[in-house]
Amino acid sequence: MKKPGILLVISGPSGAGKGTLAKALISRHSNIELSISATTRDVRPGEKAGETYYYINKEEFLEKVTQGLFLEYATVYDNYYGTPRDKVLEALDKEVDVILEIDIQGAMQVKKNYPDAVFVFVVPPSLEILKERIICRDREPLEEIEKRLQEVKKELSYIGEYDYVVVNDEIQDAVDQMECIIKAEKCKSTRRFISFEEKGE
Amino acid sequence: MKKPGILLVISGPSGAGKGTLAKALISRHSNIELSISATTRDVRPGEKAGETYYYINKEEFLEKVTQGLFLEYATVYDNYYGTPRDKVLEALDKEVDVILEIDIQGAMQVKKNYPDAVFVFVVPPSLEILKERIICRDREPLEEIEKRLQEVKKELSYIGEYDYVVVNDEIQDAVDQMECIIKAEKCKSTRRFISFEEKGE
Secondary structure, eight states: OOOOOOOEEEOOOSSSOOOHHHHHHHHTTEEEEOOOOOOOOOOOOTOOTTBBBOOOOOOHHHHHHHHHHHEEEEETTTTTEEEHHHHHHHHHHOOOOEEEEEOOOHHHHHHHOOSEEEEEEEOOOOOHHHHHHHHHHHHOOHHHHHHHHHHHHHHHTGGGGGEEEEOOOHHHHHHHHHHHHHHHHHHHHHHHHHHHHHHOO | OOOOOOEEHHHHHHHHHHHHHHHHHHHTTTTTOOOOOESSSSOOTTBBBBBBBOOOOOOHHHHHHHOOEEEEEEEETTTEEEHHHHHHHHHHEEEEEEEEEEEEHHHHHHHHTTSSSSEEEEEOHHHHHHHHHHHHHHHOOHHHHHHHHHHHHHHHHTTGGGEEEEOSSSSSHHHHHHHHHHHHHHHHHHHHHHHHHHHHO
């Protein structure tokens, strides 16, 4: 009896700690993987095809788009980036949970194309703390930081589109919460109904 | 900032281990309590008012029914049993999670009267194992056991009305799953949205 994996879509403002959270999860669980995007941009030194990205040309990319083979895609500086549906589904089918760290626009595309995904919005404990984190990390001029905080406020209005909100105060607590979200989702009656019937009958 | 508790409604066939699960949860968490029912039946030796039950007379009970003061109620052998709405809400308001172990009919009433509750259906790993458990525990005639198993099959058709299904194979795993369900539910964007806004702004 198969228990397909869960696609976890993680969004949240820069500085909320999504990356750290995702890394902590995959390092602790051999059955959790990061989704690997396809891109049309060139390979950079140190990158590895099929690990950092799947590298394909624009023609191929656009053909896949028209065939609906991406869970989401976007253009950044003339290059395309997308999440290959087949790679994700293959992993889920092998009972692997897949983490997709992505912006809100991408997440909304996934919601449309794969509504079974679980959507998690990661937030810092407060806007003040986020400000401190951005200042310490990025050392940008205050004006730039204020602009980013305005952006964050706008992003927060999308929280309602997500299933869960993880407040990343202490990273260990946030990891615990993510682990529980995955475990609880696997207990959802909508995901589990069939499995009991199969075993029980 | 308050984080109201969660009302956990637990149903499932007799022999699934709901009681053991509920006891394990309250013994491990000081902020999880069992709901105490009101009843019109007499106090029995060893019982304590306000601990085993709240004892009230039929007139009082029926008045409360007409005032909508029960989350659910039922009649058993001429006596009434009900879950007092005010006691449950008081506990939730004190950030205590409340467990209500109840049959499907009661659970469906709670769903109508308090849709914010979380509904968990506890099942044994298989009907075969349930049969073994009932045989070992209750030592009833086989005919009686078969009748109960037919009843259980009927009950299983209600799984879709519940949010989660916990398969109670190893009790420790089942307790872990329940704990994760509570933790994950507290991360739900519908429950958490306001709290971040309050802190963040």
